[in-house]
Amino acid sequence: MTLNNKPRIVVLGAGYAGMMTTKRLIKNLSPEEAEIILVNKHNYHYQTTWLHELAAGTINQNQVRIMIRDIINPNRVRLIYDTVVKIEKDDNRVILENSELTYDYLVVCLGYETNTFGIKGMDEHAFFIEDFDSCRLIREHIEYQFAKFNNDPNAHESSLNILVGGGGFTGIEFVGELVEKVPKLCKKYDIDRGKVKIVNVEAAPSILPNFDKDLVTYARKSLQERGAHIMEGTRIHECTEEGFIVGENNELIKAGTIVWTGGVTGSSILGKSGFDLTKGKVTVHGDLRAPGYNNIFILGDCAWVMDKQANRPYPPTAQAAMQHATTCGNNIRALIHNEPLEEFVFSDKGTVASLGVTDGMGAILGDKKLYGKAAATMKKVVDDRYLFLLGGPKLLLKKGKVRPF
Structure with a gap:
């Protein structure tokens, strides 16, 4: 005592x-x-399930971060940073x-x-969706690649490519945000969308291994139709400064932005x-x-x-x-x-994955499957429920995703 x-x-x-x-x-x-x-x-809390959005630049960083003393009364709890x-x-x-x-x-x-599972070069050359600061860095790096491409006559097209290692929950949600963000960056920097590749590499036979087969099929099709390249059953042997060396033929996939989401x-x-x-x-x-x-x-x-x-x-x-x-x-x-x-x-309570702002898939209430806008809305409702439980109506109105008006 x-x-x-x-x-x-x-x-x-x-x-x-x-x-x-x-x-x-x-x-x-x-x-x-x-x-x-x-x-x-830190003196702030953040929702880790929103980090993929921060990394892609599809959400304002101030919406992700919540000051701890706004939620926990420092007169009631001693806060040590x-x-x-x-x-x-x-x-x-x-x-x-x-x-x-x-x-x-x-x-x-x-x-x-x-957890990089000992893949050579991953710690040195890849970004991680790990915390608030690491995701802010990813967002800034992606935008920098687009700005640099416009201003550097010697810039190679591969510098615009975004390579995502790992096709689990975080990796696929991140790709979902990227397929929405990249066209906006192309428009902003006057770059042809066809020059930018978003590539997801997963060693397992299928992305999203813990999801129902129908849901996985929907997610894969949705992302591919919006321009993502998904490589399943493809092992990453090494991560270099240029990209991933993958598969039986040791193919080099080049990219200016390399993000590892394959394990924690x-x-x-x-x-x-x-x-x-x-x-x-x-x-x-x-x-x-x-x-x-x-x-x-x-x-x-x-x-x-x-x-x-x-x-x-x-x-x-x-x-x-x-x-x-x-x-x-x-x-x-x-x-x-x-x-x-x-x-x-x-x-x-079920699990819903976002595939961008207006798309998603998942299952709730046991086995009720949701697709598209309904799933995307449910994902926002789930996020907002946490805000309500954490900080009540005040926090929900300040940071929530589903706007009442």
Whole structure:
């Protein structure tokens, strides 16, 4: 216990899981019952499911970013803007770059890092859709390539090409934004649209491996009809300064912008802190606690939460992270009051992928499939629901995608 005898709860990371856990703790516990501290690298929160739009330049960066103190009352929660270096879990201590903290209960929501699966040159030559700053850089780089092409008589057409490695959720949503953004850039810089190639490379036999076959067929056709080149079953051997070397013939696909979206892993802080990892994440108990540590909860992209019936982890999605937060907030309250803990049960609301501003596909309410504008609208509704849960009507009106008028 801390000096004032109130248990101290430290939440690491202000992503979906961290923000919603903090909100739940505020609701579950009075200021007299516990001290709550939220630690984050930046003084803002952003929706990771909007990053592909920021990277393509189809959304205003100010819409993506939310100041933490606008959502979390700093008089109720101590906000610390610092970088986590290591968790010393046997001493109940967190080492930060500029200070350190002790805790009674720890919630680890440090998010994901890009996983390049050891592909040679990917770390050196590709951009990553990883955080707010990295996506802003991608947007600026793409626009720079168009501006430079117009002003440099020696510029090669391949410098306009955009190469996207990975045909999973993020990669395909990013390509969906690009097929809408590129024609606008061509018009702005007076460049023939035919000179710009958008190429998606996926090693698996199909893009979007976790989606229903009909939905995948729709997505593929939609993107191809709008000018995207999709290469499935094509392995990337190496990423060079010029592009990807792919396939059995070691073909070089040249591009001025190379973006890798092919995989993520949990924060490297987990490994540095000595947690037992499976593919970069901690397999937590059903109550979301780390094995061997009754006061440490691990949520979101840092955790594998097992679906015991299917004997596999639940997909690490934003909706899962938000649901982790509810269970975690309830369980910390239960621990403080010596009450029984609850097991996490995932309630699948469905998954919708955007394929640009007015197109999309997905399934909701079990197996109801949505296509086109209906899916695109549902995706915006899902995004807006999170804003409402996070900050109420005020935040929804300020940052929401579906405008009431």
